[in-house]
Amino acid sequence: MKKLLALGLLIASLSTAAIVGSAPAHAQDNERPRALVQVVKSTPDVTVHTLVAPSSVFSVTSHIIEFKSQLFVVDGQFFAPFAADLKAYTTQLGKPVTRFYISHEHPDHYLGMGDAFPDVTVYALPGVRQHIEKDGPEQIAKWTAKLGPKMVAQHLVLPTRDAHAGREVVDGVALEFATLQDHEAAESLVIKLPELGIYIAQDLLYNGVHLWLPGSTEGWRKALTGLQAESGYTTFLVGHGQPTDRQVIGRNLAYLDTVDRIRRSATGGADYKAQLLQAYPDLGGAALLDIYLPLAYPAKP
Numbered sequence: 001m002k003k004l005l006a007l008g009l010l011i012a013s014l015s016t017a018a019i020v021g022s023a024p025a026h027a028q029d030n031e032r033p034r035a036l037v038q039v040v041k042s043t044p045d046v047t048v049h050t051l052v053a054p055s056s057v058f059s060v061t062s063h064i065i066e067f068k069s070q071l072f073v074v075d076g077q078f079f080a081p082f083a084a085d086l087k088a089y090t091t092q093l094g095k096p097v098t099r100f101y102i103s104h105e106h107p108d109h110y111l112g113m114g115d116a117f118p119d120v121t122v123y124a125l126p127g128v129r130q131h132i133e134k135d136g137p138e139q140i141a142k143w144t145a146k147l148g149p150k151m152v153a154q155h156l157v158l159p160t161r162d163a164h165a166g167r168e169v170v171d172g173v174a175l176e177f178a179t180l181q182d183h184e185a186a187e188s189l190v191i192k193l194p195e196l197g198i199y200i201a202q203d204l205l206y207n208g209v210h211l212w213l214p215g216s217t218e219g220w221r222k223a224l225t226g227l228q229a230e231s232g233y234t235t236f237l238v239g240h241g242q243p244t245d246r247q248v249i250g251r252n253l254a255y256l257d258t259v260d261r262i263r264r265s266a267t268g269g270a271d272y273k274a275q276l277l278q279a280y281p282d283l284g285g286a287a288l289l290d291i292y293l294p295l296a297y298p299a300k301p
């Protein structure tokens with residue numbers, strides 16, 4: 001029931017949301033909300049762009065690292081229309097997408113891309129790759145049954161290359177890849193551009209959106225504390241929400257503290273949700289709470 005309610009809210013908000021976005025529009029689908037794209041930082045050697053889906057679909061992000069000769073893309077959107085926006089934007093840049101990274105195993109970061117990017121080479125951590133191979137077809141079937149084939153990509157592009165931690169120089173630009181365990185996801189890939197002070201954190205960080213928290217806050221808190229100790233980065237690209245600064249780490253830690261406090265006193269899922277919405281009336285993605293509440297507060301037999 002709660003899942004149905006969340007779905008209803010999602011569909012309702014999709015049909016009423018304002019049309020936004022700088023990605024080129026197609027004449028036949030002018031009526032839908034669009035993802036917004038912004039240039040985060042630019043030097044003579046590299047430009048980083050961020051696309052953010054509308055808040056009605058949880059502000060899921062994708063990032064484009066534009067080198068002199070090629071593009072790397074990080075994460076492929078939840079729903080097909082926003083992956084189409086991403087595709088239109090990358091096409092407009094006029095350089096080939098030579099690597100497409102998927103940061104972690106959750107479907108909101110890969111399910112949308114298959115129809116828009118059928119031919120890209122997809123990189124992911126080995127465990128993430130195995131999870132998507134197993135879970136991806138089920139996710140397509142599940143979400144297509146809920147939202148239909150226009151919203152859900154019907155083609156799955158599986159990762160074929162393993163991503164690894166380490167340093168690499170691409171077209172003269174230094175990149176650092178690192179892996180993190182047991183925070184929002186079981187494991188995830190982060191990509192840093194030290195010369196630009198950019199840290200592509202994906203779902204380690206949320207900005208202006210409720211965090212996905214069906215389980216313990218412990219591992220996530222540990223990962224955020226580790227990130228706080230890492231100096232040299234000033235711009236953080238999150239998995240949900242607009243690019244932001246270091247303050248986001250403290251805001252996410254405070255959110256985890258609030259969740260723990262509410263969990264100690266909440267009488268059940270409904271009370272937890274009410275208290276959390278009261279504590280954070282301005283955050284987007286409230287429908288995420290409806291989706292994870294049955295996991296956090298399973299119905300008693």
Ligand SMILES: [Zn+2]
Pocket residue numbers: 106108109203239240
């Ligand atoms: Zn996510």
